Amino acid sequence: MAYKRSSINEFLVTFVFLFLLSLLSAKLTMASVTRRVQIITSNTSAIGTIMDMKSRAGKEARVAMEIAIDDFNARTSQNMTLYIRNSKGSLVGAMLEATYLIDTHKVEAFLGLYTMEQVLSIGEIGSKYQIPTFSLFDSVPKRALDRFPFLFQASPSQFGQMKAFVAIMESFRWNHFTFIYEDISSASAEIIHHLMKTIKQSGVQMDNMVKLSPLASSSSLTKELERINMEQCRVFLVHASLETGVRLFQNAKTMGMMEKGYVWITTNLITDLLHTVNSSTFLTMEGVVGIGSFVTDTSSQFQDFSTKFQTKFKIEQPEETDNMPGIFAVHAYDATWIASLALSKKNMSGKRLLDTVSSISFSGITGEVQFVNKKLTAAHRFRIINVIGKYYREVGFWSEGLGFSEAVNDKAAYDTSLQSLGHIFWPGRPLHTPQGRVVPTSINPLRVGVPTMAVFKKFVEVKYDHMHHNFTCIGYSIELFKETVKRLPYYLSYEFHPFNGSYDSLVEQVYLKKFDAVVGDVSVVSRRYQYAEFTHPYTETGLMMVVPVISHHEQWLFVKPFTLSMWALTIVIYIYNGFVLWLIERKHSPELQGSALNQAGILLCLSFTRLFSLNGDQLNNNLTRMVTVAWLFVAIIVGQCYTASLTSMLTVRSLAPKVADYETLKNTNAAVGYGRGAHVASYLVDVLGFKNENIRDFTSPDEYAHALQNKEIAAVFLEAPFSKLFLARYCKSFIVADTFGEGGFAFVLPKGSFMVTDFTKALLNVSESGTLQNIEKRMLGSEQCVDMESVHDEYGRLGLSSFWTLFILTGGTTTLALAIHVIITLRHRSFQMLDNCILCIKRDNSPRT
Structure with a gap:
């Protein structure tokens, strides 16, 4: 309640101040013109800085700025003066101090501004007085820079660390994380925006987002930790101030969340200040991996600055135990140089001054310093640290487009995985890398x-x-x-x-x-x-359109049992046998005699009927009896085979779909069916274009069959596994007419769950071991039905290969009989001719009367 009252009072004071400021704006504008003329004719330039001198960032920045002013004046023979004011963390105090610096010291530039609220307030004041304002806040929104022309972001953006975080996640194949952030200011929305944008381009997903208040009590922190500890995710990204972060880790350690299996990663807000904490805090945070701002600390320029800083900081801030310059000191030093270079052009004002500031480029402690759209070039390299014991070690660096490396300048040593830099000590110091998630237990199945x-x-x-x-x-x-x-x-x-x-x-x-x-x-x-x-589908894929069948028989089905060659040889053999019978028996049977046309008809008739109508006692020649026996033997066998094949063909029905495609159903407004509750309904409407009123849902296979048989629906759409069971049960009534793409059946798991890969591997193991087939046979085998295939193909027809022996038997017997008959006939004629000759001779030699 006290906090709310304080906020209200501060708001009222701010409102009153802004109101008074607006009343005096006209007067101050004229005064600013006069002041500008005085400054141009003066030999000195004044820079004002507004910071919270109680914070470590403020303390480092103050010392660094003082060193920068001394260095600039010594190297350029300029006379820059730095005026430092303490805002004490108050927005109203910062605004009052800014006004004081303008009125009293006639400052020509502002430095500092570590919060979004200070950036917006002081940036507006600086723009009114055409005073360049250089903010050390690294997340100044574009809208503020566009609104206030004299506002510049003099600290490089650290949003690129989100890409470094994703690279760490991918190094250890973690897919999920929980984001814990402190709602410090409106800048929190900016970091969330960049984080979401980064993970959208990767396979990493955010499971939870936990917002912490700067004044969060220990009990509220514990409550939030208990909530996220109930989830399976064990990777946490912390973006909070050092003070809040330390309290968070203390509660986490008390709850056992700094043990094996947990992963904690901090952003630069904590990492950049770890050199200021004591050993007990390090013990609390042991195993934490931090992403921090990068600065080249091996250059001679940095070494010179570091020596001066440690000496001066130790004297001015004796209460601080660590005197090493942090990233705040480095950025403040370079920003002071930027402001000094801008003010060194005494004849500049207005737009020319803005152009001069925008064109500033020099080699600072942080590297090449240059503005792009009123912002310093964003950081693309970050250091990775690991808290171990009572301190931390620098694991290496991450550079955008290159990856991880132990040495910044050795491009050949970069790798896409953090694991290439050696072992990371995680909370609890496990021997292996944490899985980043916890498997449900019997307590929480x-x-x-x-x-x-x-x-x-x-x-x-x-x-x-x-x-x-x-x-x-x-x-x-x-x-x-x-x-x-x-x-x-x-x-x-x-x-x-x-x-x-x-x-x-x-x-x-x-x-x-x-x-x-x-x-x-x-x-x-x-x-x-x-x-x-x-997971990977465990059934066949596809969506089937099942329709009733129409059964029909071919008009020339009776000729199908024999092949064409079989029919041709059979006819030839029959005619040949009939001819031999006619030839042998025609002398003994008056009905086999007559005119040539009559004989031809008798011959054809005899070939196909006489065989079955002549009995043995009606034949007058043993040769014809021999032919008949052989012929009858073959005819009986061939005829029985023909009858059996034709019977089989008549028994097996030729199945064809009653409807060939779904377009026919759609165009005729036919009703179709699907399984209740399935996704098929939306597929029929959205993809295939059926009308909602033409779709029926059913709850059992029997309902499908009944509706199809009674013509309530013209087709039913079933997933492939279902159609297989349905057709096995109703294999003689329905048939698949059309097939559509569909993904099959699979197990469902949460988005990005680590178990997706594990289940897929286990499913493949079940399939490859043969267990899947056994389960399918045991659970679904009773519905299987043997497909009844048509015998109308060449493989099912009878050909010459099956009857060569029989045709040789009857053909050979007939030919033998014909040969014997010819021989006997010729011999008989020879003897007859001889007898006639003898008789003629006798007649010629007999005495005439």
Whole structure:
């Protein structure tokens, strides 16, 4: 309450001061013109600085500025005077001191301004009086620089350290972190903006953001630490003042959060002041990794400055135990040189003065000093430190575009990983690098969501026992999850929680942190990645359009049992056998005689019918009986084979989809179905273009089948695993007509969870070991159905290769009979001709009467 009252009083004082200042602005403007004329004709220049002399930054800056003025005057033969005023950390005090410096000492430039509030207030005063104002605050927003033309940021921006932080995260393959920051001023929004912008370009994600008040009590710090300690993330980025940071680490150590498994990384607000803390504080912070501002401390210029600083600081600040110059001293020294160089041009004013300041470039302690858009060039190199024991060691450096290195100037020694610089001592001094997260224990098991509205119960089913008020989760997905957990590299405790809602809502529960994972027939869909991540799919992918079949038989199906060559040879053999029978039997059977046309018809008829109508006692020649026996033997076998093949073809139906594609359904406004609660509904509307009124949802495979058979719907859209089960059960009634891209089923985990990789590896292990196939056979095998393939292809037709022997038998027998018949006929004719000749001779030689 006292703090609030003090803030109100300070606000009232500020308001009164600004009101009086506005009343006097006209007078002061005229006075400023007169003062400017006096200054131009004077041989001296005055620089005013406003700082909080109680802070370490203020103490270092004061000594550094005094050294800078002495060095500048000695090297340039100028007469610069530095007037230092103590704001005592008060905004009103800073404004009053600025007015005092203008009126009393006729200062021509302002230095200092370590807070956003001072930057805005003093920057406005300096712009009114056309006094260059050089802020040592490293996060001056662009809007302030645009509003106040004489305001400059004389300290390089440290936002680049966010990239160094991400590089550290990637070095150890940490994906998640918690950001803890102190709400010091509106500058906090700037650091958050740059942090979010940086991690957006990487695979690193922020799990939590904790805001600390500068006046936060020990109990409130403990409460915040308890809250984040309940989460799995164990990597913490701290952006706070040294005072607040030390209190935070003291509470963390008391709570056991500075032990093995934890990772603490600090920004420059703490790291740049670690040289000022005592040994007990280092023991509290042991294992902390810090990102700090970089300055080249090996140059002769820095060594000279450091010697002067230590001597002077020890005399002026005897209460301080460490006399080494920090980054605040270095930046203040260079900023004083900037102001002095700007004021050395006595004939400059207005826009020419601004142009002169903007064009300033020189080699300072921090390196090349140059303004870009009224800001010093942003820092792109940072030092990395590690707190060990009672002090800290400098691990190395990180440079943007290069990476990590122990030596700044050796570009060949840079590496993308911090691990290349040697071992880091983490809290608790573990032998191995912390994993950056904690695995749920039996006390806090993994909360696994399970859908209760699954259509295909073989994948997942929640069975309730109302008598004992409990439930059991079974199914293929559940069994696979249990087997996968067994293969994780650590013990994982879990418990199932039924969820009655859509699958999109189920996945969203992971984002809302009501579930730690989801197991079931959950499809991998791109839009769901905004809420969670997925493991590798454990089922086949695709979305199938299942429709009723139409069965039809071909009009020429009766010729299909034989191949073309088989038919041709069969016909030839039949005609050949008929011809031989006709030739042999025609003398003995009057019905086989007649005109040539009649004989041709009888021959063709005999080839296909006489074989089955002539009995053995109707044949008059043993040769024809031999031909008939062989022919009948072959005909019976070939005929039986033909009958069997044709019967098989008539039994097996030729299946074809009733609807070929989804465009036909859409154009005819046909109704289609899908599983209730699935993502398929939005896919049908948003991607395929179906109307909402033409979509029906169902809750069981039997409902699908009934609706399709009764023509309530023309098609049903099922994920590939579901369509496989559905068609196995209704293999003779439905068929897949079209296929669409879809991600398959997978386990759901939080975004960026370290367990995604672990679960994927474990799933691959389950698959490669053959366990996945065993689970599938055991859980889904009862629904499998043997596909009934058509025998209408060439492989199923009967050809010559199967009947060569039979055709040789009948053809050879017939040919043999024909040969014998020809021989007998020729012999008979020969004897007959001989008898005729003898008879003629006898007639010629007989006595005439």
